[in-house]
Every structure is written in structure tokens, then in C-alpha cells.
Amino acid sequence: MNVRLYVLQRASAAVMAPLLLIHLGVIFYASRRGLSASDILARTRGSLFWGAFYATLVVAAATHAAIGVRVVASEWTRWHGGMLEALMWACGLLLAALGLTAVAAVVLV
Amino acid sequence: MAEIAVSLWRGKADGNYQVYRVPQRDNQTVLDVVTWVQRNVDPTLAYRFACRVGMCGSCAMTVNGRPRWTCRTHTAKVVNNGKLEIGPLANLPIIKDLACDLRPFFEKWQKAKGVFSPRLTRQDTIERIVPTTAARLAADAAVECINCAVCYAACDTVRWNADYLGPAALNRAWTLLNDVRDTGNRQRLAAVAATGGCHACHSHQSCQQHCPNALNPTASIAGLKRHTMQAYLRGELE
Amino acid sequence: MNGKRGEPNTGGHRRDPLWLAAWLHRISGLALAAFLPLHFLVFALVLSSKAALDGFLRWTANPAVKVAEAGLVFLLTLHLLGGIRILLLENLPWFAGHKQLVAGALLTASMLALVFLVRAA
Numbered sequence: 277m278n279v280r281l282y283v284l285q286r287a288s289a290a291v292m293a294p295l296l297l298i299h300l301g302v303i304f305y306a307s308r309r310g311l312s313a314s315d316i317l318a319r320t321r322g323s324l325f326w327g328a329f330y331a332t333l334v335v336a337a338a339t340h341a342a343i344g345v346r347v348v349a350s351e352w353t354r355w356h357g358g359m360l361e362a363l364m365w366a367c368g369l370l371l372a373a374l375g376l377t378a379v380a381a382v383v384l385v
Numbered sequence: 386m387a388e389i390a391v392s393l394w395r396g397k398a399d400g401n402y403q404v405y406r407v408p409q410r411d412n413q414t415v416l417d418v419v420t421w422v423q424r425n426v427d428p429t430l431a432y433r434f435a436c437r438v439g440m441c442g443s444c445a446m447t448v449n450g451r452p453r454w455t456c457r458t459h460t461a462k463v464v465n466n467g468k469l470e471i472g473p474l475a476n477l478p479i480i481k482d483l484a485c486d487l488r489p490f491f492e493k494w495q496k497a498k499g500v501f502s503p504r505l506t507r508q509d510t511i512e513r514i515v516p517t518t519a520a521r522l523a524a525d526a527a528v529e530c531i532n533c534a535v536c537y538a539a540c541d542t543v544r545w546n547a548d549y550l551g552p553a554a555l556n557r558a559w560t561l562l563n564d565v566r567d568t569g570n571r572q573r574l575a576a577v578a579a580t581g582g583c584h585a586c587h588s589h590q591s592c593q594q595h596c597p598n599a600l601n602p603t604a605s606i607a608g609l610k611r612h613t614m615q616a617y618l619r620g621e622l623e
Numbered sequence: 624m625n626g627k628r629g630e631p632n633t634g635g636h637r638r639d640p641l642w643l644a645a646w647l648h649r650i651s652g653l654a655l656a657a658f659l660p661l662h663f664l665v666f667a668l669v670l671s672s673k674a675a676l677d678g679f680l681r682w683t684a685n686p687a688v689k690v691a692e693a694g695l696v697f698l699l700t701l702h703l704l705g706g707i708r709i710l711l712l713e714n715l716p717w718f719a720g721h722k723q724l725v726a727g728a729l730l731t732a733s734m735l736a737l738v739f740l741v742r743a744a
Contacts, residue, residue: 277580277585279613279614280617282614286614292703308742308744310437310681311684312680317673319471344652345656348636374663375661377663378662378666378667394631398630401629447631449712452633472631472633479631538633541636587645587649588709591642603716
């Protein structure tokens with residue numbers, strides 16, 4: 277961990293904090309009666325707001341999780357240097373790719 | 386007379402605990418117990434102490450799994466069912482028995498630039514320091530460190546991250562950062578912003594919970610995080 | 624008389640509540656990071672068909688899944704509140720009461736998870 281990774285880690289956390297509080301609200305609202313695709317898509321399809329909201333959350337989460345996993349690996353495994361860098365990028369890119377695909381899937385008409 | 390079954394670590398890292406029966410007395414400290422064993426049972430027992438009155442920090446050892454000053458730990462407080470366990474400090478190479486090698490601790494102190502770099506010389510007039518400025522108050526709150534290494538021994542980030550400079554070294558860097566007489570802050574900020582610097586700290590607060598001088602390295606390190614972050618965002622760090 | 628072999632016992636600090644809070648923060652973070660790809664793949668199901676997503680969502684009505692989801696709500700809330708405490712610790716002047724905040728975070732996370740479970744029943 278160094279100052280660059282720290283700033284990214286904390287900044288992504290700060291971005292996510294309010295978004296996650298809203299997301300928790302969404303979870304509780306969406307699960308008030310059984311979950312269904314129609315209900316979810318009725319909210320998200322064509323919504324610029326939800327598209328921007330979840331795209332931001334995905335990018336922030338991918339950044340935050342990737343750096344977090346790197347730090348845990350650096351402390352709890354014998355991995356070092358290039359291996360940690362590769363792990364971080366792999367996690368980050370995987371989460372971002374899967375996440376943005378999911379956002380596109382529910383937002384794009 | 387009541388006796389304590391004291392397990393003392395003997396040998397180096399590949400050593401083991403050996404049990405000694407020590408008379409329990411009123412107003413007895415853990416240092417008294419170790420001294421009794423060395424004088425009455427086994428003169429080959431290696432351990433450190435100096436002032437024996439809670440001022441120098443030399444007698445720091447692991448007591449029932451926690452690092453503490455043994456001269457300030459009463460046996461009445463720590464003996465459990467007539468048992469007591471004493472070992473060397475954690476996170477440092479064991480020289481022998483209860484004595485460990487503090488060189489890595491002090492090397493990291495240097496690496497964190499925990500060294501005063503003066504601007505004035507003895508030829509100059511002594512600089513007047515206002516004791517109530519925010520910076521001086523911050524420095525004063527952290528300046529009573531006597532390098533006993535208890536915080537270093539209590540810290541899991543030190544254990545898990547070989548590069549981590551540790552709470553004491555970073556706490557000292559923080560006091561110097563806030564010292565208006567010091568001129569070494571550019572190098573110091575760079576030193577604490579590098580890998581193994583203040584950003585490795587996870588704020589477990591084990592250091593703060595165990596410091597016998599009631600210092601708070603977690604708070605000092607948080608201060609370093611703020612300063613380095615601001616310097617980084619202003620482009621003053623690489 | 625010889626005692627136990629191995630290494631010196633130095634783990635006493637791991638019984639402290641603030642250390643436990645940090646450990647829970649780490650474990651919850653790892654669990655959430657592992658869960659996220661699955662979460663994303665579920666929503667991507669709609670790319671095949673709405674029915675595919677509906678099929679999966681019907682499966683989540685299973686009580687065992689609801690318990691697991693409540694567990695996720697717990698982990699997310701705990702990690703979020705613990706993270707906010709760290710952000711405050713690192714960016715504001717030092718404040719006391721960290722143990723109380725940790726207890727509050729555990730309580731809030733547990734309650735939210737419980738409410739989620741009860742509503743799902």
C-alpha cells in the first residue's frame with residue numbers, strides 16, 4: 277500500500293458510502309414483495325439516473341475491491357510485486373466488466 | 386506460601402516454554418518473578434531491565450500473550466488460576482529467552498526519518514516555541530515515546546507486512562512533522578508515503594490500546610495519512 | 624520441566640474488540656468481493672431473456688437463499704458502517720468512543736439483516 281493506492285481506495289469508499297445507503301434502500305424496496313424481472317426492469321429500463329448511479333457504483337466497487345484484495349494478499353499470502361499487481365488488475369477489470377455488463381443489461385432498451 | 390506456575394520462554398525462535406514454581410508475594414511484579422527465577426533457579430535465564438520503575442521501557446515482554454512493561458505489571462492482576470506465561474516481545478528476532486533484538490525496530494525508526502534535522506546551530510539564538518499552537522499540541526501529545534517497542538509487538542500489520550515501518554517510527558515522524566524547528570519534512574513525507582509507510586496501517590488500534598505511556602500512534606498515523614494525501618494531491622509527492 | 628513447543632504465544636491483542644472489528648471488516652470485504660461477480664452475472668441473465676432472470680429470481684424465494692441474502696445484508700451493512708468509521712478516524716481530529724461505534728455497527732447490521740429476513744418470510 278502506498279499513497280496512490282490509498283487515495284484511490286479511500287476515494288472509492290467515500291463515493292460508495294452514500295450510493296450504498298441508497299442501494300440498501302433499493303434492496304428493501306425491491307424485496308417488499310417477491311422479486312421479479314418485470315419490477316426491476318420497469319425501474320431501470322431507459323433510466324439515465326439508474327444507469328449513471330449503478331455504473332458509478334460498479335466502477336467504485338471494482339477499484340475498491342481490487343485494491344482491498346491486493347492488500348489482503350500482500351499480508352496473508354507470500355505473493356509480492358508483479359503478482360500482486362496482476363491480481364489487482366485482474367480483480368478490478370473482471371468486476372468492472374461484469375458489473376458494467378449487468379448495468380447495460382438492465383438499463384439499455 | 387502460594388506459588389505461581391510460571392511458563393518462561395527458553396531458547397531462540399525454536400525454543401519452548403519451561404515451567405518454574407515461584408513464590409507468590411504481595412506487591413510483586415512480573416519483573417520480580419523473572420528476577421527471582423534467574424537468581425534462585427537458573428542463572429542462564431536471559432532478560433532485560435534497567436530502571437525497574439516504569440520509565441525506561443527496557444523490561445517489555447509478552448505476558449499472557451500481550452506486550453507490557455513487566456516492572457509495571459503486578460502478578461495479582463495477571464496470574465490466572467496460579468499460572469503465568471512470559472515470553473519475549475513479538476515481531477522481533479529472539480536473541481535468547483526473554484531478550485529480543487531491537488535493531489529492526491530502530492532501523493525502521495531511521496527509515497521513517499524519525500530523526501531531528503535542525504535549521505539553527507549552537508551559534509544562533511534559541512528559537513522560541515509557542516506551546517499552544519495546533520502543531521505544537523499535536524507534537525506534544527505524541528512526543529513521550531521511549532521506544533519500548535510494546536506497540537510494535539502488539540501490531541499485526543507489523544507481523545503481516547515486513548515493510549511496515551510500525552507505529553512507533555511513524556508516531557515519531559508525526560511529532561517531527563509538527564516541529565517548526567525541523568527542516569527534514571520533504572524527505573520525511575516521502576519516507577512515510579512509500580510502501581510500508583503510514584498507509585499500510587489498518588487502524589486496528591492495538592498500539593494505542595497497549596502503549597504504557599497512553600500514546601496514540603493510530604491518531605498520529607491518521608495525521609500522516611492526511612498530510613501525505615494533501616501533498617500527493619498537490620503534486621508534491623511522486 | 625518442559626512446556627509446549629512451537630512459538631511464543633503473542634496473540635493476546637486479538638481478543639480486543641477493535642481488533643475483532645478490523646478482522647470482521649476484512650472478512651466481510653473479501654466475502655462481498657467474492658459475491659459481486661455472481662451478483663453481476665445474475666442481472667446479465669436478462670441479456671438471454673427476461674424469463675431467465677425471472678427463473679433465477681423465483682429460485683431466490685427459497686428460504687435458505689433468503690437466509691443467505693440476509694447474511695449479505697449483514698456483511699454489506701457491517702463493512703459500510705465500519706468503513707465510514709475508518710474514513711472519519713483518518714480525516715477528522717481524533718475522537719473517542721470507537722468501541723461503542725463498533726458495537727453500534729454490529730447492532731445495526733444485525734437488525735437490518737433480521738428485518739430483511741422477517742419481511743421475506
